[in-house]
Amino acid sequence: MLKLTRQEVEKIAELAKLTLTEAEKVMFQEQLSSILEYATMIQQVDTTGIPPMASAIPLSNVMRADELRLSLSNEDALANAPQAQDGSFKVRAILD
Amino acid sequence: MELYSLTIHAAQEMLRQGEISSVELTESVLARIEAVEGQTQAYISLQPELALSMARLADERRATGEDNALLGIPLGIKDAIITQGVPTTAGSKILENFVPPFDATVIGKLRQAGAVFVGKTNTDEFTMGSSTEYSAFKRTRNPWDLNRVPGGSSGGSAAATAADEALATLGTDTGGSIRQPASLCGVVGLKPTYGRVSRYGLIAHGSSLDQIGPLTKDVEDAAIMLSYLAGQDPLDATTLPAPVPDYVMEMKQAPDLKGLKVGVPQEYFVGGLEANVEATIRAAIKQLEILGAEIIEVSLPNTKYGIPVYYMVSTAEVSANLSRFDGVRYGLRVDGGDMWNTYHQSREAGLGPEVKRRIMLGTYALSAGYYDAYYLKAQQVRTLLRRDFERAFEQVDVMVSPVSPTIAFEIGAKADDPLQMYLSDVFTVSLNLVGMCGISVPCGLADGMPVGLQIVGPALGESTILRAAYCYEQSTMWHQQKPQGLTVS
Numbered sequence: 050m051l052k053l054t055r056q057e058v059e060k061i062a063e064l065a066k067l068t069l070t071e072a073e074k075v076m077f078q079e080q081l082s083s084i085l086e087y088a089t090m091i092q093q094v095d096t097t098g099i100p101p102m103a104s105a106i107p108l109s110n111v112m113r114a115d116e117l118r119l120s121l122s123n124e125d126a127l128a129n130a131p132q133a134q135d136g137s138f139k140v141r142a143i144l145d
Numbered sequence: 146m147e148l149y150s151l152t153i154h155a156a157q158e159m160l161r162q163g164e165i166s167s168v169e170l171t172e173s174v175l176a177r178i179e180a181v182e183g184q185t186q187a188y189i190s191l192q193p194e195l196a197l198s199m200a201r202l203a204d205e206r207r208a209t210g211e212d213n214a215l216l217g218i219p220l221g222i223k224d225a226i227i228t229q230g231v232p233t234t235a236g237s238k239i240l241e242n243f244v245p246p247f248d249a250t251v252i253g254k255l256r257q258a259g260a261v262f263v264g265k266t267n268t269d270e271f272t273m274g275s276s277t278e279y280s281a282f283k284r285t286r287n288p289w290d291l292n293r294v295p296g297g298s299s300g301g302s303a304a305a306t307a308a309d310e311a312l313a314t315l316g317t318d319t320g321g322s323i324r325q326p327a328s329l330c331g332v333v334g335l336k337p338t339y340g341r342v343s344r345y346g347l348i349a350h351g352s353s354l355d356q357i358g359p360l361t362k363d364v365e366d367a368a369i370m371l372s373y374l375a376g377q378d379p380l381d382a383t384t385l386p387a388p389v390p391d392y393v394m395e396m397k398q399a400p401d402l403k404g405l406k407v408g409v410p411q412e413y414f415v416g417g418l419e420a421n422v423e424a425t426i427r428a429a430i431k432q433l434e435i436l437g438a439e440i441i442e443v444s445l446p447n448t449k450y451g452i453p454v455y456y457m458v459s460t461a462e463v464s465a466n467l468s469r470f471d472g473v474r475y476g477l478r479v480d481g482g483d484m485w486n487t488y489h490q491s492r493e494a495g496l497g498p499e500v501k502r503r504i505m506l507g508t509y510a511l512s513a514g515y516y517d518a519y520y521l522k523a524q525q526v527r528t529l530l531r532r533d534f535e536r537a538f539e540q541v542d543v544m545v546s547p548v549s550p551t552i553a554f555e556i557g558a559k560a561d562d563p564l565q566m567y568l569s570d571v572f573t574v575s576l577n578l579v580g581m582c583g584i585s586v587p588c589g590l591a592d593g594m595p596v597g598l599q600i601v602g603p604a605l606g607e608s609t610i611l612r613a614a615y616c617y618e619q620s621t622m623w624h625q626q627k628p629q630g631l632t633v634s
Contacts, residue, residue: 058505065464065508066471067501068489076498080563081505087564088453088519094526101524102531104353104383105339105580105604111382125246131478138474141484 052082148173149309150627153218153366156312160207160217167207167217170312171200171261174219178263178310181631184291186283187305189224190232191264199261206259214369214393216259221311223302224265225272226357227346228252235348236268236280236298239476239495249346250378251315251357258373263311267301270497271467272317272350274298275325275569278560279499286556287330288628289594293553296326299360303330306360307628313361313370317347319354320455321548321573324585327360328548328597331587331626333614334360335367338604339580340385342371343378349466351459352383354577363624364586364615368392371607387605395608396615403437405613408541412448413572417550421591426547429588429598429617433545436616441541445533448575450526455574456567457510457523463500464507470495502563531579538603543613545600546572548585552594572599582607586614587623 058078062069069077123136132139148156148170159165175193182188196219203217227233227245229252234240248256255262269279277285277300285300287293288308295304299316303326306314316323318336327334335358342357349355359370375389409430414423434440472478472491479490496504510519537544550569559566576583581604585597598617602610618624 053509057509061505061508061512064512065501065504066468066485066488066492067496067504068493069501073498073501077502077505080502081509083564084456084502084506084567085509088457091450091453091457091522091526092518094447094450094522094529096522096525096529099525099528101521102528103524105531105578106383106385108340108383108385113379121246126474128246129243129475131472131476140473141480141482141487143484 051078052085053078147177149177151312152362153214153312153369156218157214161212167200167203167261168197170217171196171219171263174263174311180633181308182310184286184631185288185304185308185310186285187266187301187308187310188221188264189234189236189267189282189301192231192262195231196261196263203259203261211259213258215255215373217261218312219261219263220255221264221266221302221305221314222252222262223268223299223314223316225268225317225348226252226315227348228262228265231265233265233348234282235272236270236282237495237497237500238281239470239491241477243475247346250343250380251374252346254373266305266314269298269300270500271348272298272319272322273463273499273503275321275566276559277301278556279497281497284556287553288630289331290553290630292555293594294329294556296329296549296553298322300326302360303327303332303334306330306332306362308631313359313366315357316360317355317357318577319350320459320577321570323358323360324548324573324583324597324599325570327585329553329595331595331623331628332360332362333364333367333587334358334585335371336576336583337371337375337607338582340383341582341605341607342374343381343384345378345380351462352466353462354459364396364611364618365393367584368396368611385605390608392608392611396611398612399616401437402433402613402616405438405543406541407433407438407440407613408443408537408544409440410443410445410448410537410544410546412445413546417568417571418547419551422547422549422551422596425589425591425596426598430545432620433613433617436620443537443540443544445537445575447526447529447533451530451575451578452567452571454523454526454530455570455578456506457519458527458578460503460507461510461520462507463503464511467500467504499563527578530575534579534581542609543600543602543606545598548572548597548599552591552596576601580604582610584610584614586618587626589623593629
């Protein structure tokens with residue numbers, strides 16, 4: 050009995066904006082299921098009262114003065130653009 | 146003695162004395178690449194003309210009286226680190242034609258020091274993998290046995306350093322990706338404390354885990370490289386404000402290891418560790434004792450949870466970090482008719498199976514209904530892992546262990562079994578989760594293949610682990626051994 054259903058695989062792929070082939074759906078369902086099955090061992094650990102750790106460092110809110118600084122030129126920023134026009138990235142319409 | 150086989154410190158001595166020029170040194174390395182690269186496939190791209198112009202510039206700078214440890218030294222750079230004007234692919238089709246418009250901070254520092262860049266080394270795609278087999282472009286081979294993997298994800302860097310295709314290389318380590326290939330290829334690999342080296346310009350894998358570090362021919366070279374790489378960076382808010390010590394001087398401060406307390410974590414010597422690897426590691430630990438260290442058995446009780454925690458935390462971070470690859474501002478775009486389909490098609494075409502696997506795992510771990518059971522739970526267990534290490538470091542100064550449970554495996558042996566691949570990271574992932582430092586140093590051969598000894602230290606403990614590694618190395622001959630797998634006419 051696989052841990053993930055096919056529907057769940059499709060839903061995850063949609064959230065991640067990945068289009069999977071039929072073969073990929075089958076493969077990932079099996080592989081992700083076995084990995085997740087393995088990962089459930091962390092459920093055994095007693096973590097009552099244990100704070101989550103997101104980062105190894107004691108720093109937070111590292112700020113700098115709100116001053117204008119040089120950044121990338123428009124030309125550099127567009128240098129790898131798949132499509133550019135009028136100094137902007139050209140993309141498909143979002144709204145009709 | 147061929148120039149390409151020199152260490153950084155030996156080459157620098159000859160450069161200082163005027164015995165060789167950086168151009169000669171670089172030409173030697175480029176000729177070596179020509180001779181063996183067909184066998185190792187360590188590089189994704191090479192920039193010989195650029196390298197020679199950097200070498201000429203270094204010689205000119207030296208002529209004006211400039212002198213520093215990296216001036217004129219030819220290095221390879223892992224292709225996950227961006228280099229202005231030089232294609233950077235992260236081992237992925239989605240960035241196949243990407244040319245960065247700016248340098249990573251570490252690249253700027255190395256340029257300022259006058260180093261020479263010969264090429265970009267191969268990596269598993271987006272540094273996800275333990276064998277470099279997931280690179281979208283080529284498979285790198287272990288110079289000790291071309292039928293075996295070099296390890297990963299910094300397999301290209303490890304192979305290049307081992308095969309003298311650079312005097313040293315830069316790699317990155319998120320779950321062991323410097324230490325493991327270093328171990329498998331018989332070179333030194335150092336993962337700094339999280340926050341010691343800037344991640345600005347490192348194509349992100351796991352932002353709370355990634356670090357850039359050196360792969361070198363000996364420990365002194367690692368100390369030299371670290372002294373240039375380390376330091377706070379205003380462009381990376383996760384870098385530590387701690388001053389950078391003189392690592393080379395601190396490394397050499399004592400002739401032996403008297404007074405050093407070395408912990409051996411009992412959980413690292415059970416199940417899955419190959420007998421020949423264990424025997425080699427035990428012999429190395431014995432050697433540390435002979436050098437005067439006090440060997441103390443310690444316990445890291447939550448060790449076995451390291452892998453599942455890592456594969457929840459790192460994949461969650463991956464799912465966020467790789468969402469920028471959408472065909473909009475850079476990288477591969479496959480037009481899908483509308484915005485959403487363009488995202489889908491671009492990512493489908495550009496991202497490889499391991500990357501997709503991890504994005505999906507991470508997306509699942511973070512998704513509604515599963516966040517608490519997987520991601521949050523993993524973060525809590527991460528705290529327990531950290532406390533294990535902190536508790537151990539109250540009793541000892543460093544801890545030692547194997548890096549990899551096996552010697553380098555054969556190409557293809559694990560590529561179809563992702564879980565098996567993940568399990569081989571058991572000795573390395575915890576260190577990234579807890580953010581502390583570690584080094585892999587060659588400690589022998591098992592069945593003719595290199596074995597690395599991992600020495601780990603507390604946060605900002607680089608001087609201590611370098612000292613231990615250096616003392617050990619200098620009492621053995623392992624760092625002088627060269628790979629046996631290459632054919633050179």
